[in-house]
């Protein structure tokens with residue numbers, strides 16, 4: 425696959441075009457830091473945007489298909505989707521309300537998602553979901569059995585029409601506003617895991633794994 429995904433009419437960032445990025449390295453870094461995506465699709469003229477877990481494996485995104493799979497039953501060629509992944513990095517407080525902004529990294533991927541049928545590919549996708557969130561967990565927990573695999577619908581979207589957009593750095597105010605006596609700056613945001621809470625039915629003699637005790641994002 426090419427290192428850059430040439431933007432199409434549909435994926436070219438229009439507003440603040442300089443913040444757009446189309447190289448796989450940038451796009452995949454954002455995807456790999458995320459774990460929730462929003463899947464947009466239309467059903468009978470009604471748009472739906474459903475949050476769900478996802479993982480990237482190579483040049484493909486896998487996501488849980490509970491909502492979309494209802495429609496997919498009769499659509500063998502797949503369903504048109506728009507998948508968005510957003511990482512929020514900071515609130516940008518400008519001197520004017522108009523120039524307030526956010527620091528963020530986001531990805532939008534378009535294309536046809538298809539249901540994954542092969543059990544091995546389903547298993548690979550489930551492993552990727554687990555490992556994308558908690559590396560090391562897959563090998564510790566019980567693996568899905570045949571019945572569980574059958575009950576899980578997974579969709580696959582090849583990453584062929586994709587854009588990223590990134591805003592970083594300080595406030596950008598209009599020149600005259602820099603003289604205003606208003607506090608300006610950035611409030612950084614980050615995702616902080618809390619202290620793990622042992623399940624009350626978890627045998628106290630089972631040690632807390634390092635990937636739990638030292639969990640970081």
Ligand SMILES: Cc1cc2nc3c(=O)[nH]c(=O)nc-3n(C[C@H](O)[C@H](O)[C@H](O)COP(=O)(O)OP(=O)(O)OC[C@H]3O[C@@H](n4cnc5c(N)ncnc54)[C@H](O)[C@@H]3O)c2cc1C
Nearest residue numbers: 434435436437438439510512526528530531532587588589
């Ligand atoms: C947390 C957050 C807050 C935001 N707040 C605002 C706001 O308050 N006001 C505002 O105008 N914009 C905001 N944006 C930016 C917003 O997502 C769009 O980029 C913007 O509305 C303009 O898109 P566009 O002109 O490219 O046009 P569109 O026609 O909407 O987009 C054209 C194509 O550009 C690409 N694209 C557009 N936006 C993004 C993106 N964010 N990430 C990846 N690809 C993208 C897509 O492929 C899309 O199909 C915010 C983004 C994030 C992540």
